[in-house]
Amino acid sequence: MAKIIGGVTSSxxxxxxxxxxxxxxxxxxxxxxxxxxxxxxAWLQEKKPDVVIVVYNDHGxxxxxxxxxxxxxGCADTYHNDDEGWALKPVAxxxxxxxxxxxxxxxxxxxxxxICTCQEMKVDHGFVNPIRALYGTHDVxxxxxxxxxxxxxxxxxxxxxxxxxxxxALRTAVExxxxxxxxxxxxxxxxSHQLQGERAGLIDVEFDLECMERIANDPEWMTQxxxxxxxxxxxxxxxxxxxxLVMRGALQSNVxxxxxxxxxxxxxxxxxxxxxxxxx
Amino acid sequence: xxxxxHDYENIPGTYVFDGKHSYxxxxxxxxxxxxxxxxxxxxxxxxxxxxCDKFGVEGKYKEFVLKKDFLGMLRAGANIYFMAKMAxxxxxxxxxxxxxxxxxxxxxxxxxxxxxxxxxxxxxxxxGGYWNG
Numbered sequence: 001m002a003k004i005i006g007g008v009t010s011s012x013x014x015x016x017x018x019x020x021x022x023x024x025x026x027x028x029x030x031x032x033x034x035x036x037x038x039x040x041x042a043w044l045q046e047k048k049p050d051v052v053i054v055v056y057n058d059h060g061x062x063x064x065x066x067x068x069x070x071x072x073x074g075c076a077d078t079y080h081n082d083d084e085g086w087a088l089k090p091v092a093x094x095x096x097x098x099x100x101x102x103x104x105x106x107x108x109x110x111x112x113x114x115i116c117t118c119q120e121m122k123v124d125h126g127f128v129n130p131i132r133a134l135y136g137t138h139d140v141x142x143x144x145x146x147x148x149x150x151x152x153x154x155x156x157x158x159x160x161x162x163x164x165x166x167x168x169a170l171r172t173a174v175e176x177x178x179x180x181x182x183x184x185x186x187x188x189x190x191x192s193h194q195l196q197g198e199r200a201g202l203i204d205v206e207f208d209l210e211c212m213e214r215i216a217n218d219p220e221w222m223t224q225x226x227x228x229x230x231x232x233x234x235x236x237x238x239x240x241x242x243x244x245l246v247m248r249g250a251l252q253s254n255v256x257x258x259x260x261x262x263x264x265x266x267x268x269x270x271x272x273x274x275x276x277x278x279x280x
Numbered sequence: 281x282x283x284x285x286h287d288y289e290n291i292p293g294t295y296v297f298d299g300k301h302s303y304x305x306x307x308x309x310x311x312x313x314x315x316x317x318x319x320x321x322x323x324x325x326x327x328x329x330x331x332c333d334k335f336g337v338e339g340k341y342k343e344f345v346l347k348k349d350f351l352g353m354l355r356a357g358a359n360i361y362f363m364a365k366m367a368x369x370x371x372x373x374x375x376x377x378x379x380x381x382x383x384x385x386x387x388x389x390x391x392x393x394x395x396x397x398x399x400x401x402x403x404x405x406x407x408g409g410y411w412n413g
């Protein structure tokens with residue numbers, strides 16, 4: 001049977017991809033941010049998951065505002081990156097696992113998460129950058145990936161509580177799949193940041209650290225907050241942090257905290273890396 | 281038409297992108313989304329006004345686009361991620377835009393950001409359990 005061995009969080013901001021592409025990761029501005037990924041990279045190297053499910057939001061590459069699914073699952077064997085408007089060279093296509101995806105979709109719908117299934121799904125920086133930060137850049141990616149997109153762009157977006165519940169349903173879905181696959185969940189985006197309006201540049205380090213610690217050890221804590229409250233504290237784009245709860249919900253209630261790294265600011269953002277491991 | 285109100289509407293300096301914004305600025309966001317394609321970017325740059333007309337971007341929306349008034353666009357309902365597709369390739373980074381929103385220079389905006397990291401290593405050490413370089 002498939003099993004979830006752990007979860008990893010990462011920021012997914014475009015600047016991360018640019019820093020990797022331009023070999024800036026050891027420049028003074030970036031060094032501490034990227035050095036803090038090394039233990040997470042080592043953990044993935046050691047555990048060698050067969051499949052990574054990447055929980056992210058699309059920023060207007062695959063989804064326009066004509067149709068905006070709250071939760072959408074990639075159900076294809078290949079996922080392509082593409083030009084997001086700033087003419088960067090797309091990275092190599094990602095290998096999916098359609099049969100596994102369809103199993104997850106069936107199980108989620110059975111559990112009353114009526115998810116949107118996507119047989120063609122372009123993946124943007126929200127999906128690509130965490131993989132690049134955690135695996136490096138490759139012509140052939142070393143792991144099979146499944147994109148799980150959460151709408152954090154156009155409100156109404158799902159609540160923190162709903163995201164945690166989705167994670168729990170995702171665990172049931174994965175662990176009922178008959179193939180012997182080791183699975184890791186990436187929760188991406190966040191932490192606090194606001195790009196828009198006169199309040200742009202907001203970062204709330206205390207709230208970020210509290211979120212990291214609670215998501216690791218007491219994720220229910222996050223569910224007390226409405227999305228308005230999260231945005232008030234963490235900024236409009238900081239709402240992405242709810243996606244960490246999908247990852248967290250997919251793990252056991254008590255997990256081993258393998259690694260915890262926080263850096264701020266990076267670009268406009270507070271950035272956190274958690275590596276959480278299930279006790280097997 | 282009666283739009284419901286939300287408690288996020290009183291967050292200062294913040295324009296939460298919701299149905300009301302998305303509905304009102306649909307043609308504008310569709311124009312911005314079109315910049316994912318190189319040939320559309322070229323077509324826009326050749327004649328921005330005609331490109332607005334093609335997408336039905338009119339009135340104040342068109343004015344904001346032609347003036348590259350990003351705060352005006354945002355207040356009128358442009359989505360920040362879609363707006364970045366127009367701004368970034370034309371020399372306005374997200375930090376330049378943030379500075380414009382506040383009426384300060386990009387250097388000042390960046391300095392304010394950097395100040396958020398003051399004493400970070402000590403704060404993390406105090407909390408404990410963090411990788412700390």
